Amino acid sequence: MILKARFGGYDGKGTRWARTPEEFDALRNEWEPGGWLAEELVPFRRELAVMVARSANETRCFPTMETVQVNHVCDLVFPADADASEAAIAAVEAVEGFGLFGVELFELPDGSFQINEIAPRPHNTGHYTLDWGGPSQFEVHVRLAMGLPLPELTGSEAAMANLLAPGPADWRAGLRAALAAEPSAHVHWYGKAELKPGRKVGHINASGPGCRERVVRAREAFWAGAR
Amino acid sequence: MILKARFGGYDGKGTRWARTPEEFDALRNEWEPGGWLAEELVPFRRELAVMVARSANETRCFPTMETVQVNHVCDLVFPADADASEAAIAAVEAVEGFGLFGVELFELPDGSFQINEIAPRPHNTGHYTLDWGGPSQFEVHVRLAMGLPLPELTGSEAAMANLLAPGPADWRAGLRAALAAEPSAHVHWYGKAELKPGRKVGHINASGPGCRERVVRAREAFWAGAR
Numbered sequence: 177m178i179l180k181a182r183f184g185g186y187d188g189k190g191t192r193w194a195r196t197p198e199e200f201d202a203l204r205n206e207w208e209p210g211g212w213l214a215e216e217l218v219p220f221r222r223e224l225a226v227m228v229a230r231s232a233n234e235t236r237c238f239p240t241m242e243t244v245q246v247n248h249v250c251d252l253v254f255p256a257d258a259d260a261s262e263a264a265i266a267a268v269e270a271v272e273g274f275g276l277f278g279v280e281l282f283e284l285p286d287g288s289f290q291i292n293e294i295a296p297r298p299h300n301t302g303h304y305t306l307d308w309g310g311p312s313q314f315e316v317h318v319r320l321a322m323g324l325p326l327p328e329l330t331g332s333e334a335a336m337a338n339l340l341a342p343g344p345a346d347w348r349a350g351l352r353a354a355l356a357a358e359p360s361a362h363v364h365w366y367g368k369a370e371l372k373p374g375r376k377v378g379h380i381n382a383s384g385p386g387c388r389e390r391v392v393r394a395r396e397a398f399w400a401g402a403r
Numbered sequence: 404m405i406l407k408a409r410f411g412g413y414d415g416k417g418t419r420w421a422r423t424p425e426e427f428d429a430l431r432n433e434w435e436p437g438g439w440l441a442e443e444l445v446p447f448r449r450e451l452a453v454m455v456a457r458s459a460n461e462t463r464c465f466p467t468m469e470t471v472q473v474n475h476v477c478d479l480v481f482p483a484d485a486d487a488s489e490a491a492i493a494a495v496e497a498v499e500g501f502g503l504f505g506v507e508l509f510e511l512p513d514g515s516f517q518i519n520e521i522a523p524r525p526h527n528t529g530h531y532t533l534d535w536g537g538p539s540q541f542e543v544h545v546r547l548a549m550g551l552p553l554p555e556l557t558g559s560e561a562a563m564a565n566l567l568a569p570g571p572a573d574w575r576a577g578l579r580a581a582l583a584a585e586p587s588a589h590v591h592w593y594g595k596a597e598l599k600p601g602r603k604v605g606h607i608n609a610s611g612p613g614c615r616e617r618v619v620r621a622r623e624a625f626w627a628g629a630r
Contacts, residue, residue: 383537
């Protein structure tokens with residue numbers, strides 16, 4: 177089973193595995209404010225994400241992306257060769273949601289989808305839209321809040337790699353190394369005061385053919401340079 | 404002839420026509436600091452512009468754009484069906500220039516090019532690169548200044564319309580009108596304290612098919628809404 181803290185869960189925090197009855201019993205005694213949710217493990221093939229924009233007049237989706245998580249934290253986002261927009265829209269409609277939503281889904285072995293998370297806001301899996309040449313998720317969020325019509329949610333293929341801090345590091349040297357190694361990559365650095373281990377401190381976008389390989393290479397150069 | 408003030412010319416300021424000997428004689432008596440340059444009128448077919456990026460190691464061009472001037476001021480920029488990059492690079496090499504250059508050219512009736520202006524900096528005709536999904540001219544400018552390698556200067560087709568103030572106007576209402584009329588347009592408002600008539604106070608970008616028509620429609624909606 178997967179156990180999830182009922183409150184305060186974010187970016188993988190508050191999520192625990194129970195693979196055996198013994199592990200489950202051990203977690204019983206761990207206190208979490210509000211208690212736990214216990215969910216059956218889903219044997220998914222891969223994880224997908226869709227940003228859904230819904231107003232009173234129209235519903236539109238950004239492209240379906242594939243996401244890779246490391247230690248329950250989003251690590252990499254790139255275009256999926258699947259279309260989960262119908263399931264994502266159904267999820268937002270089911271909760272009578274209006275605005276911008278990040279919907280995360282499991283793709284099951286039979287090709288069907290199961291909703292994993294509905295985030296009522298701009299979302300990490302939509303950060304690639306800052307550099308894809310089409311509308312950004314933040315622009316769409318503001319348009320929805322202001323009651324303005326929505327643009328076509330199309331752009332170039334794009335990919336994003338998160339920057340998770342390894343601990344204190346020379347991020348200026350890392351930035352320079354990434355910009356030198358991958359001229360087509362865009363580094364978004366959040367300016368956090370402290371690089372706590374595992375903290376999301378930025379992300380790297382690239383668009384066009386080979387974007388996935390390029391963001392991964394740029395990230396490797398970043399942390400190699402920041403050492 | 405065209406008379407150009409030797410100093411302080413910018414955005415069409417300091418440029419005068421002399422169509423007849425009488426007009427020329429009249430301008431003789433108009434004082435300009437540093438005097439005038441008198442140039443033969445060029446019967447061009449259209450005006451083109453190319454952003455050239457040149458470092459010690461490499462030279463790259465953004466796509467060739469067609470530009471439309473109104474009263475000597477750039478009004479509209481959109482993709483040209485011509486390639487003037489060779490002439491633009493030759494112009495930058497001729498002045499031994501390194502860095503980012505906006506090169507404006509006349510296309511003559513025989514299809515050849517004549518250099519009109521070399522601007523050693525990011526340039527109005529390159530503002531479309533803020534929203535085309537490829538590298539922006541500002542990013543390339545910084546890369547050149549820092550000695551970093553250059554990315555491929557490719558992106559989506561894109562167009563730009565300048566916002567020239569008609570005089571005092573309700574720009575907030577204009578902004579809202581433009582965003583409502585053309586959801587795919589990106590309005591860049593410069594926040595100038597005063598909307599002097601004819602002053603460049605912003606520009607509008609759009610990318611993808613129909614981008615030229617869309618920036619023009621967005622601009623019409625902007626000034627209609629700002630009235």
